[in-house]
Amino acid sequence: MTTASLAARRRLLGRALRSAGQDWLRLEGERWIFILKTLLAGFAALWLAFRLGFDSPGTALITVLIVGSPQSGLVLEKGFYRLLGTLAGCAAALILVGMLASQPILLLAALSLWIGLCAGCATLYRNSRSYGFVLAGYTACIIALPAIGHPLTVFDLAVTRVSEISLGLICSAVVYDIVFPRYQAEQVVSNVRGRYLRFILLCQDALAQKLHARDLEQAQLKFAADIAALEAGRATAFFEAGNVRSRSNQLHAFNATFMAALTTFHTLHRQMERLRRDADSPLPGLLLPLFSEVAVVLSGPDGPARNASEAQDTEKQLGRLRAGWPRRIEAARAHLPGGEQAEHWRIDFDTATELLTRFIEEMHAFVGVYHGFASKTPQQISSLAAYVPGTPLPVAVAGGVRAALTLGTLSIAWYWLAWPSALEAVLLATVLCGLAASSPRPVLMVKQFLTGFALGTPLAYISLFWLLSQGNGFPMLMLGLLPFLALGSYLKCLPKYAGVGAGMTIVLANAINPQNQMNYDIVAFLNNGIARILGLALAAAFFQLVLPEHTMGSPRHIAAALWREARRACDAKLPHLKQRYENRIRDLLNLLNTLSPAQAELKQTITAQAITLLELGLAVINLRTLTAESPSPQLRADLEHTVAQLARYFASPSPERLQQAIATMRAAGPVLRAHLALAEPERAARIQRALADLHLIHTSLLDVAEAAASAAQGTDHDS
Secondary structure (H helix, E strand, C coil): CCHHHHHHHHHHHHHHHHHHHHHHHHHHHHHHHHHHHHHHHHHHHHHHHHHHCCCCCHHHHHHHHHHCCCCHHHHHHHHHHHHHHHHHHHHHHHHHHHHHCCCHHHHHHHHHHHHHHHHHHHHHECCHHHHHHHHHHHHHHHHHHHHCCCHHHHHHHHHHHHHHHHHHHHHHHHHHHHCCCCCHHHHHHHHHHHHHHHHHHHHHHHHCCCCCHHHHHHHHHHHHHHHHHHHHHHHHHCCCCCCCHHHHHHHHHHHHHHHHHHHHHHHHHHHHHHHHHCCCCCHHHHHHHHHHHHHHHHHCCCCCCCCCCCHHHHHHHHHHHHHHHHHHHHHHHCCCCCCCCHHHHHHHHHHHHHHHHHHHHHHHHHHHHHHHCCCCCCCCCCCCCCCCCECCHHHHHHHHHHHHHHHHHHHHHHHHHCCCCHHHHHHHHHHHHHHHHCCCCHHHHHHHHHHHHHHHHHHHHHHHHHHHHHCCCHHHHHHHHHHHHHHHHHHHHCHHHHHHHHHHHHHHHHHHCCCCCCCCCHHHHHHHHHHHHHHHHHHHHHHHHCCCCCCCCCHHHHHHHHHHHHHHCCCCCCCCHHHHHHHHHHHHHHHHCCCCHHHHHHHHHHHHHHHHHHHHHHHHHHHHHHHHHCCCHHHHHHHHHHHHHHHHHHHCCCHHHHHHHHHHHHHHHHHHHHHHHHCCHHHHHHHHHHHHHHHHHHHHHHHHHHHHHHHHHHHHHHC
16 A cells, blocks of 8 residues: 555545544534533532521522523523512512412412412413513412411522522523533524525425425425524624624515515415416416516526625615516506406406516515625614414413412312422422423423423432432532532433433432532431422322313414404504514414424414415405505405405405405405596506405415315315
8 A cells, every 4th residue: 555545545534534523523422511610610609608698508509400591591590580589489478478378268269370370371372581580480389388277487498499599590690601602693694595585495495386385385384493593693692792783674684585485475476376287378478487587686607695795786686676577567468368267367368467566576575685784784674573482371371260260279188188299299399380381292201201200200319319429518518419410411402402401400409409408317308309200290190180281382272373363464454564463373384384294284274374364364355454444435345355354364264264365355356446447647657556355365265175076076076
């Protein structure tokens, strides 16, 4: 073997090792950095709690373990809402114990109502506020329940709780922001850039007729998850030192303009699919050159823009395309053939070109917002309706009722049984009912925590009775806890086992309960361990028994919420309604991502329904806007009647109301065209847009009727 070949092999081996090292650092390295920061912050908080003489130093450690996250901003965000929730919960406990100290049963009932209210609000707001509401609920229980029979201790309990949690939060904030900091702002930038590129590539494929409708529906679900992730990342990065906070409105605008362009694009694609099904239609041949022209502008000579700076060329080309677009449409319209179907083809052509024009306008706005991120100074953007994740109200109410029943039932049983360790079961069941209520799959979450507690309890026994009992001093305490906390923290880094890891770390800190005077009572340890497992099992049982269908991941409630939102689009206040409606439908689409693989067919059906209702609702809002601006009383009356018929259908979907809505849309077309013939140029443009919306509603309703008829025939055939 020659010297040259050996050198070449060494170079190849060196590149392979460097690549493997980079991969390890990107995956395993990040995990171990997170573990290092968690242990450093936890032991720092524990040492300070010992030095300050706190009654329960373990609470500071548990706080660090709970708020720990790879991103510094997320640690600060969770810490902020944890502190707010703790203060609110302590205040509630002080008020309730002060009012009902001599009436234990009434106090338990009041605590149940409080935890129900907090759990319901936590379910309703699916963001960091949710965490604050959960903390407000179970902190009141942690303070008030031990004070039953000893009301004079409640103030000391509240002050101690706030002090210990504040110490844990301060240590977490300092360590995560100084030691190998990882900022959420970096992920926000990556999300923005990646979504822009994916959307441009998707548009190119669709405009070139290379994309199937089913693939576009799946893309809608992925984009819905991206929209929610960007908003969550923006809220988290707000707590970091950087420029994301100053660009908050710009990120709202990025989401808003993206959703508008995506919806119009999907509607345009569905319209083209309808036209292509008609083999005799000349419209695909007339429209495809226009589509190709838009695709060329979006791709650019060197491919899609790779960053915000490069998007400037795309923005300028879209501006030039918009300026000459009316002439291109008129040139294509001149080639429309005559004959018996000339009027029908003209209406379809006008609708398709109106959608394409809207898409170009909305893409121009979207690309402009994206290019604005390249500027050092944030764009001045007017206030927009922010994307706010929410939960259908019946699900939120059910979450509150379930948590209230859990605490009420278990606390009364604890009060009458007089089993001291049962308090652990009551508190854990209450905490998990609050936390899991905001999860789309609450039973799975509780089971993961239960697994973590089941695995962590024997590890806590080994650490406490085999290791810590043989040593003395804080260094030995660290050594006795370190391997087990590291294992739990590592599991938290794995998405599939995050709940198991969280449960394991919490039970380790809680069961060992580090104190200046350690307690090595095996009987109490086993009693408390049994109580914890029992509490988690009871939480899972309550989710299975009390309104089990009323969870965020329930397809039935998601579908019902979609129809309610469509109904609101017909009569809600118009200012920012378009953005609010699109935000809500996208949020419900994102909830569909939580359905299990066994529900794939149902997920596909509801996704198609959601997209149809999104298009219908936005078209209705456009009609209502024209109605509000129209100076003609007759035109307003005609359009209000049209919207009213759609509202009846959305309120109670049925074949009869569907046919009535279709007949109303069909009758409204000639009326609008009559107004169009008498309108001035400026009003004529708005009426022309309304005609396109009306035609879209009509064709979408026809698709719904056709799908319902096909489903009915399939059912009859199967039977």
